[in-house]
Amino acid sequence: MKSLSLKLTIILLLVITTVSAQNFKNASDYLEFVAKEQKTITQSMWRYTKAVAHNKNDRSINNKRKNLIKSIDRAILRIKKAKSYDGDSYKNQVLEHLNFNKNLLNQDYAKIIDMKAVAEQSYDLMEAYILAQEFANKKMEESQKNYERNFHDYATKHRIEIIENESDLGKKIDISNDVFTHYNDLYLIYFKVYINEVYLWEAVKVNDVSAIQQNANALNMAAKEGLDILKTIHSYKNDNSILLATQKVFEFFIDESKHQVPVITEFLILNEDFERIKVLLDQTPEHTRTQVQIDNYNKKVKDINKAADHYNKVNTNLNEQRQKIINDLYATNANFLSKHIPKD
Structure with missing residues (x-):
């Protein structure tokens, strides 16, 4: 019995040590680790903004918002625990970006959900709701662009080649905002x-x-x-x-x-x-x-x-x-x- 207890304790200590002291052999591995964490969050943020625009179930939208905040918290924790490569400058930039998105969900999008509940009562309320939504989406787009600049700067500094393609999230968000702008302009004329x-x-x-x-x-x-x-x-x-x-x-x-x-x-x-x-x-x-x-x-x-x-x-x-x-x-x-x- 003592032997089993000792083995479990050793395994637990190894797991805790591995999580709390994740190290990276080179800048490329660290960049890949951070990019993976950030990409998951950005994809979720992007899907959420589309849900806000189309989903009529305000309760469902609010639950998605709360779950997304939890996902961001977990990503922040993982990045904080992992040991950065070549100082904490880039690490802090990524954490700042994630915290910005978290605040966006806690403040801007929480307000947008409340505005959506009464938007159809008048044109002024609908206009205010759509403008608030566009403003929040634009803030998310700018934050993503800032993250990508930092990402490329870090890659350039460490001579890491980045292959860009049309599937890049920043480009998708940019295109989506243009589409929503055209759609919202016409919807306001209709409403x-x-x-x-x-x-x-x-x-x-x-x-x-x-x-x-x-x-x-x-x-x-x-x-x-x-x-x-x-x-x-x-x-x-x-x-x-x-x-x-x-x-x-x-x-x-x-x-x-x-x-x-x-x-x-x-x-x-x-x-x-x-x-x-x-x-x-x-x-x-x-x-x-x-x-x-x-x-x-x-x-x-x-x-x-x-x-x-x-x-x-x-x-x-x-x-x-x-x-x-x-x-x-x-x-x-x-x-x-x-x-x-x-x-x-």
């Missing part, structure tokens, strides 16, 4: 118009005729302005798919506000008139009701039934068209990002 339709249908839900007409006019004007703005936007690498899909949405909004919404308001006005007549008739004792009142009420019943049928058809058709055209836009957005963002 500025779309939010007017949200307000329109909030008014429809509460049967507020005045607000419906006001928001329909605002939607019509915003959609026309949106079409004019789209004419000034250039395609991304000859890909104008989002431009065309957004244009179709705006054309739908113009038709909706000009031709379809009036049918809804006419029905609501007619229904209000019918309710007044009905209330008045109900308040009138049967023996005092006139034939004119009764005839007028029966006529309104026919009118309201006919209008309700037309209203239901228009409303159903609108919902189906809206769902299809917006789904088409979202599918186009997803395909655009999938096409142009470099693969892992």
